[in-house]
Amino acid sequence: METLQLYYQDPNMREFTAQVIGCEPTEGGYWVVLDQTAFYPEGGGQACDLGTLNEIPVLDVQERDERIVHLCQAPLVVGSTVEGRIQWERRFDLMQQHTGEHIISGIIHRLFGYSNCGFHVGDHVMEVDFDGPIDPETLAKIEWEANEAVWQDIPLKCWIPSPEELPSVRYRTKRELPWPVRIVEVPGYDSCACCGVHVSTTGQVGLIKILSCVKFHQGIRMELVCGQRALDYMRRVYEQNRLVSQTFSAQILETADAAKRISEQLAAEKFRASGLQKRLNTAIAAQYASRGNVLHFEPDLTSAGVRELADAIASVCGGWAAVYSGDDESGYGLCIITTQGDLRPLGAEATKALNGRGGGKPNCFQGSFKTTRAEIEQFFKA
Numbered sequence: 441m442e443t444l445q446l447y448y449q450d451p452n453m454r455e456f457t458a459q460v461i462g463c464e465p466t467e468g469g470y471w472v473v474l475d476q477t478a479f480y481p482e483g484g485g486q487a488c489d490l491g492t493l494n495e496i497p498v499l500d501v502q503e504r505d506e507r508i509v510h511l512c513q514a515p516l517v518v519g520s521t522v523e524g525r526i527q528w529e530r531r532f533d534l535m536q537q538h539t540g541e542h543i544i545s546g547i548i549h550r551l552f553g554y555s556n557c558g559f560h561v562g563d564h565v566m567e568v569d570f571d572g573p574i575d576p577e578t579l580a581k582i583e584w585e586a587n588e589a590v591w592q593d594i595p596l597k598c599w600i601p602s603p604e605e606l607p608s609v610r611y612r613t614k615r616e617l618p619w620p621v622r623i624v625e626v627p628g629y630d631s632c633a634c635c636g637v638h639v640s641t642t643g644q645v646g647l648i649k650i651l652s653c654v655k656f657h658q659g660i661r662m663e664l665v666c667g668q669r670a671l672d673y674m675r676r677v678y679e680q681n682r683l684v685s686q687t688f689s690a691q692i693l694e695t696a697d698a699a700k701r702i703s704e705q706l707a708a709e710k711f712r713a714s715g716l717q718k719r720l721n722t723a724i725a726a727q728y729a730s731r732g733n734v735l736h737f738e739p740d741l742t743s744a745g746v747r748e749l750a751d752a753i754a755s756v757c758g759g760w761a762a763v764y765s766g767d768d769e770s771g772y773g774l775c776i777i778t779t780q781g782d783l784r785p786l787g788a789e790a791t792k793a794l795n796g797r798g799g800g801k802p803n804c805f806q807g808s809f810k811t812t813r814a815e816i817e818q819f820f821k822a
């Protein structure tokens with residue numbers, strides 16, 4: 441590696457000075473090469489660092505041909521000395537996620553021999569895939585054990601074994617690797633070939649929280665969050681639950697029971713209301729028996745309710761039944777039903793005259809109209 445990797449020497453370095461040894465224009469900026477850098481380039485499942493070089497924003501960092509290249513918004517003079525500053529909050533968050541993932545993966549590997557076969561740190565949560573199933577009860581135990589590793593505040597060991605040492609070092613890897621292999625060890629929990637940057641001790645990972653686990657290919661996909669993300673996520677979940685608890689007047693740890701009870705009550709009420717509406721429809725329809733064509737307004741019906749009432753009236757009136765529900769401000773829902781003839785010409789005419797849209801079959805037209813009750817009555821009178 442031609443660029444000295446300061447992030448390996450000191451993963452806590454936030455500011456550094458370096459010499460510019462290359463600067464070339466590219467799409468969207470300039471690729472800048474330094475003699476040394478604390479900017480971690482994208483790799484090993486970990487996103488690159490962002491920050492500034494002499495106050496110029498660094499938009500991307502990649503490893504290319506044995507060099508680390510920084511995509512800068514403006515050019516830097518080759519041969520000059522620059523001050524680098526990395527966005528520490530972003531880097532620390534990424535390190536918390538990555539080390540947390542190693543702890544979880546190490547425990548799962550020890551318990552089941554499964555490999556971590558996919559790793560992605562998203563904007564909000566991290567996704568980790570494993571090549572075998574895990575039941576929910578064991579998952580809770582794994583989460584607990586991972587947090588025990590945090591509480592012990594164990595120093596991490598990142599090292600490159602000598603060629604002679606390497607064969608006797610046990611570590612997780614996706615494939616056979618040639619020397620040199622960088623090992624990231626969480627003593628007692630994990631040993632893994634990894635090029636990422638990590639926190640110094642497990643205590644810095646903070647809370648490790650598994651959010652979900654679903655079947656994925658032959659194994660599982662787990663969503664988890666660590667550290668500041670975990671705290672932020674759990675705060676938001678707690679706030680949601682606090683509001684639910686207030687709304688339902690339920691204890692904060694009994695909101696699920698309350699929500700279930702209310703949901704069951706709501707279903708029962710809906711069933712009861714639909715029975716009452718049916719009886720009401722029959723009573724309204726009886727007023728129109730053998731009256732021929734009928735125009736009827738009824739407040740507060742759903743589109744299904746409008747149709748049911750139109751159906752009830754059409755079955756007794758001996759002509760077509762047009763039922764409207766709504767108000768002049770938000771518009772009206774309409775359903776026209778007939779037991780004989782073709783309603784499509786009437787529907788098309790109403791749509792045109794009353795600023796509406798809709799459609800249907802010969803015996804049933806349904807639509808919505810942005811108009812007033814007076815205009816509707818005028819139209820049907822005509």
Ligand SMILES: [Zn+2]
Binds near residue numbers: 538542632634635636
């Ligand atoms: Zn790693």
